[in-house]
Amino acid sequence: MKLKKQTLDGSDTLHSDKHRVESCQQVVSIDLNKADPHIVIEGVISDQQGPYAVKVSMTGNYFEPSLYFPPVTDAQIVLTDDKGQRDTLKEIDQGTYLSSTLKGISGRTYSLTVVANGKTYSASSFMPAKVLIDSVYAAKRTGFRSEPGYDIYVMFKDPPEPGNYYRLNAKSSTLIPADSIDGRRYRLYTDKFTNGDEMTERIRAGGRYR
Numbered sequence: 001m002k003l004k005k006q007t008l009d010g011s012d013t014l015h016s017d018k019h020r021v022e023s024c025q026q027v028v029s030i031d032l033n034k035a036d037p038h039i040v041i042e043g044v045i046s047d048q049q050g051p052y053a054v055k056v057s058m059t060g061n062y063f064e065p066s067l068y069f070p071p072v073t074d075a076q077i078v079l080t081d082d083k084g085q086r087d088t089l090k091e092i093d094q095g096t097y098l099s100s101t102l103k104g105i106s107g108r109t110y111s112l113t114v115v116a117n118g119k120t121y122s123a124s125s126f127m128p129a130k131v132l133i134d135s136v137y138a139a140k141r142t143g144f145r146s147e148p149g150y151d152i153y154v155m156f157k158d159p160p161e162p163g164n165y166y167r168l169n170a171k172s173s174t175l176i177p178a179d180s181i182d183g184r185r186y187r188l189y190t191d192k193f194t195n196g197d198e199m200t201e202r203i204r205a206g207g208r209y210r
Contacts, residue, residue: 034061041114041121047106051098054089056116071095075116082109106130131156152203160196170203
């Protein structure tokens with residue numbers, strides 16, 4: 001709003017001069033090409049009792065009304081370790097394969113070989129020593145600007161050897177909000193700047209007070 005001084009008799013007074021603001025919009029259409037499907041192999045082995053699962057599927061089209069990842073059946077999957085253990089996985093459901101004999105042990109290197117759709121895929125990973133959790137607790141968030149809910153705290157001691165990575169996985173029927181992934185909250189962490197320290201990691205859980 002702009003103010004001016006002006007009267008018919010030459011004296012000054014104040015009045016307002018309103019300005020109209022106009023805007024326009026333009027719809028931009030982006031042509032996102034569909035990508036060719038690629039194979040996805042996901043599996044986890046731990047020092048907990050098996051069996052261990054490996055899932056094999058193809059990527060899906062993001063723009064499909066119902067996002068679907070086609071399972072890959074009849075794959076040949078072998079899991080081995082550096083001590084000579086060998087386990088051929090069996091398909092128990094479309095695209096899902098389970099181990100039967102191999103046991104995960106810290107300090108060993110595990111290799112996975114998958115033959116699917118006429119191609120061979122392989123990967124290996126070292127299982128480091130277990131890091132024990134010292135304590136875990138949940139606390140209500142406080143403060144005028146805080147959203148109602150909880151924070152989950154996990155305390156542990158990082159080993160002196162550098163290069164450790166952590167994934168904290170929290171799941172609860174009351175603390176984890178419904179919009180989370182599979183009712184879980186994840187926290188990924190590396191000891192790059194805190195090697196060997198006493199660690200307290202927070203998982204912002206959400207949820208309402210009960």
